[in-house]
Amino acid sequence: MTQQLVLYPLLLQMFLSIVLMFCWRKISWQRVISIIGSLINVGVSIWLFSYIWENGTQIVQAGSWKPPFGIIFVADTFSATMVLLTAIAGLAVSSFSTASVVTARLKFGYFPIFHFLLLGLNGAFLTGDIFNLYVWFEIIIISSFVLITLGGEKAQLEGAVKYFTLNILASMIFLTAIAVLYGLTGSLNMADLALKVAAIENRGLVEITAILFLVAFGIKAAVFPLYFWLPDSYHTPPSAVAAIFGGLLTKVGVYALIRVFTLIFVGDLFLENIILIIAVLTLFSGGLGALVQNNLRKVFSYLIICHIGYMIAGLGLFTEVAIAGTIFYLIHDIIVKTNLFMVGGLVFRIRGTNSIRDLGGLYSEYPKLSLLIAIPLFSLVGIPPLSGFWPKISLIVAGFEAERWWVVGAIIFASLITLIIIAKVWAGIVWKEKVELPKRLNFRYFSKLKTIRKAQMIAPMVFLSLVSLYIGFGAEHIQQVSSRVAVELIDNQQYIEAVLGKQETIDNEE
């Protein structure tokens, strides 16, 4: 029963997508199946997480081929945490989609594709084979292409062309990197690669390969200077799609960066410096970009870029405290960013516009909703004791310990910029006096929706806000998880031993 546990989240999502495809025309069925399936998925993911927490890293080897041959799935604490977060964000977005995405879009297979996207995400988090990671990335991007173009509006198609080109380019670079790595080592298994890359004499060639991986994952993660596709495309699709993109898609890039640069390419000062410089520039450019935007969802898009910088900075510092901070930030960020884009969608439903200049007066009309919106917004800034506060402490402490003052300065500067932006957004949409807008014909305003649909929109936001509050107030538990992940990542021998077994053979050869 538990032997194949690692595969259950994958199999469940695939099963869901197939069932949903059979209900192609029955939209109301799809809504119900998607929500129930996502609930089960949360259950399975919690099961997987608690099993890993108790029993340590688990592996499933396809066809029982002995590693390093064949495709392997590995669930360590990091992977299990990411799968759990995907399940939570997936449940929220699934419920939010049922109400906020218009039926015309749902008719073109929104839900099946949505679950294929989650399948790809789970696969990318669980695989232990570098080429298999490439395949999961392709599943993710092809699902996201469909989701981003669904509806076919002019802005969407233009955004999709940019999104598409950059993502395909990233895949090609990733494939090139895999080719070079295979040429160097003759292996694809990540644990085996870790051993073989460490033994290569020609470090220059290894560094070039590492840079190829950095560029490929950097495009996906939207780091400076490879981020420009993101603010051009993330505000075009429906807000439910933007929520799952903003919450999870860039984080897959971050996950892959962390995995590859803690397991395969470790301990290279040159690379660490490059990563740190990229992180600082990402923090600056994302923050300053968000400052000048007026479109609410573009502001949020730039904030995604800005906050990727924190995680990359933690990776660049590469101490246990820094990695723990990165993981904590990742946990916090997935929940908050998903919630934030749903807030954007809700505000759009209420007023019919995304322009901060034309918004306002939310507090006088919907005081309780405004309070709900306050939770993700202020968690994002990290006003203590909300969730964004704790990881920044770890990152700043790590920066001080490493005596890299410029990184610490950039982290504090980016927090300040975020605070200014969030204050501007909050004042603009909640406190400012209401601007009278001409009523849009045929627009489903929030006040006109049925109560059940309203509940389906609000419930996921309440749910994610509660999770955010838990991350903030129960920070001790999250810190435990992130510390354990950090210990596992820093000491990559644990991962290698879990996959390849004790390395007596290697020692004998030496």
Add this chain to the structure above:
Amino acid sequence: MEVILAILIGVLYAAGIYMILRRSLVKLILGIIILGNGANLLIFLLGRVVKGSPPIIPADSDVFQSVYADPVPQALILTAIVISFGLQSFAIILVKRAYKVVKTDDLDEMNAIDKDS
């Protein structure tokens, strides 16, 4: 053989990137296709090109007798080809739709999203 392949791969990468940098949407697609072919050939080359010895163990033996062609890169290339085929067909449809809606082939004129701030 290796040298010819290496030069060919270099030309394919250069041509692909050059085409992607052009302003036309159609050339963009062509660039992506060429780049994809370059990447596939690169896997083939780096998997070591071995002539005339397929990875087959003779009937009277349990192990390989001599140098053999590594079958893994070929499996990888096959997977990559299938994936890029799917992506390219999507890309072509997307470009056609974008051309119909935006009514231009010029990427510089695709800037409606920059205006609606």
